Amino acid sequence: MTDKKTLFIDGKEVEFTDEPNLLEVIRKAGMNVPTFCYRPDLTSFGACRMCVVEVEGRGIQSSCTMPPEAGLKIHLNTDRTRRIRKTVLELLLANHDRSCLTCDKSGSCELQQYAEEYGIKQIRYPDKADDEYLPVDDSSPSLVRDPNKCILCGACVRACTEFQGHSVLGFANRGSKTVVQPMNGRPLGQVDCVNCGQCAAVCPTGALTIKSDIENVWKEITNPNKKVVVQMAPATRVAIGEMFGLEPGENSIGKMNAALRRIGFDLIFDTNFSADLTIMEEASEFLGRLQSGQNLPLFTSCCPAWIKYIETAHPEMLNHLSTCKSPMSMMSPVLVDLLPKRLEIERENLVVVAIMPCTAKKYECKRDDLMRNGRADTDYVLTTQELGRMIKEAGIDFNSIEPEPNDSPFGEYTGAGTIFGASGGVAEAAVRTAYEFATGETLENVDIKELRGTTNRCRDVELDIKGTKVVVRVVSTLKEAEKSLQEIKNGTAKFHMLEVMACPGGCINGGGQPRSCDNSKIKAERAQGLYKEDSELKLRKSHVNPSIKKLYDEYLEKPNSHKAHEILHTIYKDKLTGSYKDIK
């Protein structure tokens, strides 16, 4: 039984239980106060002072940091709290690059929103002086950092530290010269940033935004000589609808197919297909390692942020990584090798675009090890957000568009491919296939619910594969992953497979997904959307996908074959020494 206590918000008695702060109590009671720096997934910071409330007997308090106490009498909109909020807004705007019309966050910027809500019509303080402007940093393949739009709420700093344990971003200098910057003031592209984009996801303004490839893709689409094909990741379909007012978790795959066709993509495929392909390879690889006892535990390799982390922070553990390319990077070479002939075009006229929930995929597609003949197999990565914007630009009414099927053969997928988008999904899909590969028997109950969940960032599940005990660990966030790496180092690790997704909750909460300030509920709903599709599909194990079978029969021979290794597997780079490590 929970202990119910009450406090008073503007005279209304409100119940609370275990809410960590007053702000949560206020929100639960159906009211709200503005905030820039509070993010439910991150520790409270108390810096922006927008959420101040007046507490009788305690004066002005930031509601995001004050724990609720029974009997407190709180007032949200007093003369003092309103004056503080309006002053904060006016001060921030005075120091802000107010190029709102051309800002990437225009329309979703919280500073813009509150300035409007609080009726800030005049800024009485002097504008940012010319010499106070700092250069925009676009050195990262994934993100653009504009310090002139930073309001120093510290959300990005906390996201980087608390999610990835990485602290690539930090505060520097003092007083009005304080800035948030990458380590040692170097450009973001030159530090050990894993490109996860969580910083941009939590940024309330245009200070951290996703580097856009929209123009590049339009240029290819409008070029009559080019055939532009597209694949989209599992997590995108359950989130894109949010940009058009649909509920989180609603599966819009059919609408996406239709919209992509209207935009002008020539062939629409699905990364779920290559997720199935990944499972064929990775499950076989896992069984091989279980047999040989070498390079265990196996690390999954779908998440580019995680790969980069191992390469930069723990190159000595590269041998644990699965050599499988990610589903996106398995799909593209297959398309590149097979499509030109079928479409009767030259290789150079084929353009492969991937719609991803992820900013790190923009980095992944440019990786050296994924280059073949001097060209990347994936030409452009667009995030879910960017696709949403393209759909709007193209004048497509997403809500009323009739769903359409995708193109074969690389559009066919099983439920195992779909669940890749949620933390635990890769492991579950791998186990479904590995079990049947190892035992030759049919796995009756394919739902391994212990592997699922969006809140618990580390889960161990013990499985019995015909007498062999296999422990699968699922983690999300690199901070959590680091703990597992330490366990391996000090010899206490008891797991055989480690699934890592850098974003909390997995790809459904990727840095490229539509933004939301309070995403704990949204995360769960998006994941639910994927599991729902899985449960509704007839085929739910990767190895039963007929198109996959066909691909092996006609082209790849069998999992882990020489051909498969050539195009579906990769080698990793020790970023400290710069040498490649080939794990066989």
Next chain:
Amino acid sequence: MALNIDIKEEQKRALEDIKQQGLRVLVCAGTGCVANGSLKVIEKFKELGANVGVLSEYDKMTTVPTGCHGFCEQGVLVVIPDKHVTYVKVKEKDVEEIYESHIKNNKPVERLMYVDPKTHEHVQDDEHINFYAKQTRTALKNCGNINAESIDEAIAVRGYEALANVLKENNPDAVIETIEKSGLRGRGGGGFPTGRKWKFTAANRGGKSYIVCNGDEGDPGAFMDRSVMEGDPHKLLEGMAIAAFAIGADEGYIYVRAEYPLAIKRLRKAIKDAEERNFLGKNIMGSDFSLDIHIKEGAGAFVCGEETALIASIEGERGMPRPKPPFPANKGLFGRPTLINNVETLANVPVIMLNGADWFAKMGTETSKGTKTFALTGDVNNTGLIEVPMGTTLREIVFDIGGGMRDGKKFKAVQIGGPSGGCLTEEHLDIPMDYDNLIKAGAMVGSGGLVVMSDKTCIVEVARFFMNFTQHESCGKCVPCREGTKNMLKILEKIVAGKGTMEDLELLEELAHAVKDGSLCGLGKTAPNPVLSTLKYFRDEYIAHIKDKKCPAGVCTAMKKVVIMEDLCKGCTKCARTCPVGAIDGTVKNPHHINQDKCIKCEACLKNCPFKAIVLE
């Protein structure tokens, strides 16, 4: 609890050792006097003392390097207690004379004595030097009287006696009760009742707790904490040990700014010596109580004096304050219950434990007990570090201890409490200074900076100066402090440049209130105080800058106008020749004229005019 050390015996032995020293010559070796050459003075005394053969009534002389005496502007200070003499401004070359004349032949050297600014007479000893006469030194008692680097001398003046008593009685709650009853309040600025703070922290006894000493003294001009750390480090360690025992902590940190190298050096030695005597470390004096003390050097950020920023800094994080609650008493250093007290607060603890709560509570006012140190500076004759009972009036400090206004200037105001404090005026000269009266008057005790200003000080410029300081020292975390102080500073700069408007003044005041209400930590909450208090008491001066474009104190360069009065000018051409920028025209024997566009307001002409024909407008 039975102890394995008899502190009284140790004391006796230490006193006997001191007696063996013969004639004690105390030479200040505080930071100020060291800068003035006291190390050479000490060497010289030692050199002379080494070949001493015949002294008047002593067979031996010992030179004792002591901590700060407080009267730094008169350094190097040499005190010979047995001869009842204090010599000021002693240079290396004066040592021989003191030795020959006074030490050997009992003839005091009058020329090296302090000259009273009022009577112009030489004063021989501390009891009669006005600077010392009205002081009551308790926290600073031993500073200047003992060898700061000798644990034995500390023991001789009852060092560690209070700790021994406390451990013998073994009743932590009784210790807290004594501190609570004494009425001691935090000397770092806030004035929170110390006993209550201890009680809050002690409520979390049982697990790991910390004691932290805040020695991050950052107010411009304040140096009381440095003086204690340099001059009487063992008192601080003893205070920390008693506090740690009371709240159940077994580990402590002293947070000292790296700019205090001497304090750090002496504290390190003191900790080592105390550990060797088992006054610190495991099972102190044979009791169950253990305490390890570490020194953490701060990198010099003013905001690290704020307790939560200080905690972050010790933890290795950027020195940025954290919102309270949770208070450090519940969740402090490394997430554990932590007691943070200022140096001066802790230095009062052993004295209170020795003399009792009632003795301490007898000093001071109704709500503020004991004494308080102030760093007195500005336009007064005597500047330095003073300690007076709470409730002493400003008049006593400025006109008695301070020896009155310097160069006959007129008293205008006092900026008290540093950048967080406020300005007080003539009307406040007779209010008893304590925590509450000062808050009522719009200032605060703060860490005890006290700057006396004359009518030659521009009050708007003072406000600008402090705002510049707080803006630079703002940690940049919360918006009101970071952006608010920046814009307050911009408005003040505009006003002193003669470009302010009445709308600016309104905006300044509005912003000041928002920053005070909305900021996260004490730095931001108090940053507008200098502006608000000067606006309250010297609004006319702001308006003069804005409406009349005049600086009444004649300080603000932008508003100065140097003019030649034609009727007084004899045309001697001296001004034109003096002017470094060629701004003065005129022919011989005819009145000259200053070209205002060229004039840089250096006032060279004004100072050089033989006929006093050039004036400031």
